[in-house]
Structures are given as C-alpha cells and as structure tokens.
Amino acid sequence: MAQQEVQNGGGVEKDAAAPAVSTVTFTAVKPQISVEAPKANDAVQFYKAAFGAEEVGRTMHSKRKAEQETPLILSAELSLAGSTVLVSDLVADSAAPVKSEGSGGVVLCLETEDVAAAIAKAVSAGAVAEGEVVEGEGACCGGSVGKVTDPYGFSWLICSPVKKCATVEA
Amino acid sequence: MAQQEVQNGGGVEKDAAAPAVSTVTFTAVKPQISVEAPKANDAVQFYKAAFGAEEVGRTMHSKRKAEQETPLILSAELSLAGSTVLVSDLVADSAAPVKSEGSGGVVLCLETEDVAAAIAKAVSAGAVAEGEVVEGEGACCGGSVGKVTDPYGFSWLICSPVKKCATVEA
Numbered sequence: 001m002a003q004q005e006v007q008n009g010g011g012v013e014k015d016a017a018a019p020a021v022s023t024v025t026f027t028a029v030k031p032q033i034s035v036e037a038p039k040a041n042d043a044v045q046f047y048k049a050a051f052g053a054e055e056v057g058r059t060m061h062s063k064r065k066a067e068q069e070t071p072l073i074l075s076a077e078l079s080l081a082g083s084t085v086l087v088s089d090l091v092a093d094s095a096a097p098v099k100s101e102g103s104g105g106v107v108l109c110l111e112t113e114d115v116a117a118a119i120a121k122a123v124s125a126g127a128v129a130e131g132e133v134v135e136g137e138g139a140c141c142g143g144s145v146g147k148v149t150d151p152y153g154f155s156w157l158i159c160s161p162v163k164k165c166a167t168v169e170a
Numbered sequence: 171m172a173q174q175e176v177q178n179g180g181g182v183e184k185d186a187a188a189p190a191v192s193t194v195t196f197t198a199v200k201p202q203i204s205v206e207a208p209k210a211n212d213a214v215q216f217y218k219a220a221f222g223a224e225e226v227g228r229t230m231h232s233k234r235k236a237e238q239e240t241p242l243i244l245s246a247e248l249s250l251a252g253s254t255v256l257v258s259d260l261v262a263d264s265a266a267p268v269k270s271e272g273s274g275g276v277v278l279c280l281e282t283e284d285v286a287a288a289i290a291k292a293v294s295a296g297a298v299a300e301g302e303v304v305e306g307e308g309a310c311c312g313g314s315v316g317k318v319t320d321p322y323g324f325s326w327l328i329c330s331p332v333k334k335c336a337t338v339e340a
Contacts, residue, residue, distance in 0.1 A: 026221060026251035031201050031278055035322045043322050050295035050320065051196060051280060051288075081196035081280065083253060105324060106276040108201055110221060110251065118221075125220035150220065152205045152213050154275060 024118045028111040030084045037089035040073040053078040109157040115144040194288045198281040200254045207259035210243040223248040279327040285314040
C-alpha cells in the first residue's frame with residue numbers, strides 16, 4: 001500500500017519462488033499444548049485418562065531454578081490416535097520458543113529435516129520469522145527449532161525430527 | 171458442589187468407570203485453525219504456499235448472511251505431512267462450536283465413532299462439556315460434534331469421522 005522504492009536494486013532479479021526453497025518436505029504435524037507451569041504433568045495424566053493418550057517420551061527443562069520444587073517438562077510426547085501431541089510447561093523466562101501468546105497455548109509444530117529452508121519458504125510466502133533458530137534444547141525434544149508467525153496471527157514451530165526424547169521410565 | 175439428590179434413583183448403581191465409556195477409540199487428531207472471517211480462504215492459500223499443504227475438501231457455511239459478500243468456510247481440510255489440518259472462518263454467531271476464545275484459535279479435534287461416549291469419558295476424567303452435541307453441520311465436515319474444555323483451559327472438539335467433505339473443484 002505504501003509506495004516502496006528499490007534502494008539497492010542494482011540488477012538483482014527476484015524470482016517469485018527460489019528453487020531450493022520449494023523442496024521443503026514436512027514429516028509430521030505435532031500440536032504442542034503449553035500449560036501453565038508446573039501443571040504439564042497433571043495435564044499429561046488427564047489426557048491419558050480422558051482420551052486414552054499414551055506417553056512415549058519426556059524431556060525435562062535442563063535449567064531448573066532453585067525455587068522450583070518440581071522439575072518442569074520441556075516436552076512430553078503423547079501418542080493419540082496415530083498422532084503425536086506435545087505437552088509442555090510454559091515457563092515465562094524460557095529460552096526455547098515455547099511461548100505462544102498469540103496462539104493462546106496450542107501451537108502446531110512442523111517437523112522437517114531442513115528447518116532453515118522451511119522458515120525461508122514460509123517467510124517468502126508472507127510469514128514473519130520470530131527470533132533465532134534454537135539448537136539443542138527445543139520444544140520438540142531437541143534438534144533445531146525455529147518459529148514463524150503467519151499473516152493470520154498463528155504461531156508455527158519449525159523443528160527438526162525428534163532425536164532426544166527419553167523413554168518414559170515406568 | 172451443590173447438593174444433589176437422586177430423583178429417580180431406584181436401585182441405580184454408579185460405577186466409577188462404566189465399561190462402555192472405557193472403550194472409546196479415537197481415529198484422528200485434527201488441529202482446527204479458526205481464522206477471522208472471511209480470511210480462511212486466504213489462510214488456506216497461504217498454508218499451501220508456505221508449507222506445501224494440499225486442500226482435499228471444503229465445506230461452506232450453509233447459512234449465508236445477506237451482508238456477506240463472500241461465502242464463509244465452515245471447514246477446509248488440508249493435508250499436511252500426513253496429518254489433516256482444518257481451517258475455518260470464525261463467525262461470531264455461528265451455531266457450530268467452532269469458537270474457541272480459551273484456546274485462541276487453534277483447537278484439537280478428536281475423531282471418534284462414538285462422540286457421546288468420548289465426551290462422557292472426558293467429563294468423568296475432569297473435563298467440562300460445553301454446549302450440546304451438534305448434528306449435521308459441524309466443524310469437522312458434518313456428523314456429530316461436541317466440545318469439552320479440559321481442566322487446563324483448552325478446548326477439544328469431539329467429532330465423528332468426516333463424511334460430507336466435498337471434493338475441491340479445481
């Protein structure tokens with residue numbers, strides 16, 4: 001709407017879709033439910049009782065604050081009707097991009113081998129990248145995690161496939 | 171909380187968990203994204219461009235208001251990474267239980283053949299049933315749709331399997 005001028009337009013050609021970007025493949029969609037800490041464990045128990053969900057993995061927050069009486073859940077992986085649903089404790093000062101004010105607690109996590117390319121493609125389509133891609137301790141049990149917000153206000157996590165989810169000890 | 175008296179309690183025994191309730195099986199988890207009307211169609215186009223989603227079905231609102239210039243989407247069914255994601259226009263006066271103030275726009279839709287039993291089981295575990303089960307025109311492309319809110323404030327749609335989703339006309 002506002003008039004835009006090309007500031008550095010010295011012969012740069014802009015293709016509508018770059019070839020490398022168009023090859024992004026997603027391997028899973030995992031809804032992530034962020035629960036007010038430290039209620040994620042209770043929520044997991046509830047989803048087992050109410051919906052028959054099975055917990056197949058759990059990763060705890062590595063940074064445990066002194067005042068925390070109970071360790072917090074970075075990501076509990078539930079199997080439900082053939083899908084994976086992630087449940088996390090929402091920590092105010094978390095470094096991981098698990099906060100989702102805009103989406104109010106449920107964020108869709110898109111799993112892909114190439115997080116950077118997926119984010120680039122989403123941004124080229126109109127999404128806004130939020131923060132940096134976080135390595136190691138992400139919302140989806142390790143690997144790389146980035147976040148984009150779409151033009152309709154919804155947050156999406158773009159994350160590499162699960163590698164570190166610990167098996168739940170019975 | 172309020173004292174309840176058994177009005178017609180002639181010999182009725184209440185088991186903690188009725189056998190019928192424990193046999194609920196869910197066949198799919200479908201995240202439903204409710205977009206401010208009438209932007210759902212734009213959102214669908216965006217999810218195609220940004221994430222490579224494919225639209226496999228679309229159901230329109232049957233009650234089209236006179237002042238609406240464009241027909242509104244009750245539910246567009248997107249295939250993404252082996253999962254189904256539903257996109258809907260959020261209509262303020264919609265009869266269908268697609269509104270989700272608590273969950274802020276993303277609600278998880280649990281598909282099952284026995285909606286009533288699933289709701290009963292969830293309620294017995296601590297969820298609160300919201301409204302009545304709606305027949306016919308639901309958020310998940312027809313069938314029965316009910317809604318529960320879990321103890322952590324998240325809404326879940328309990329819906330029968332898709333039967334009426336129209337094939338998208340190319």
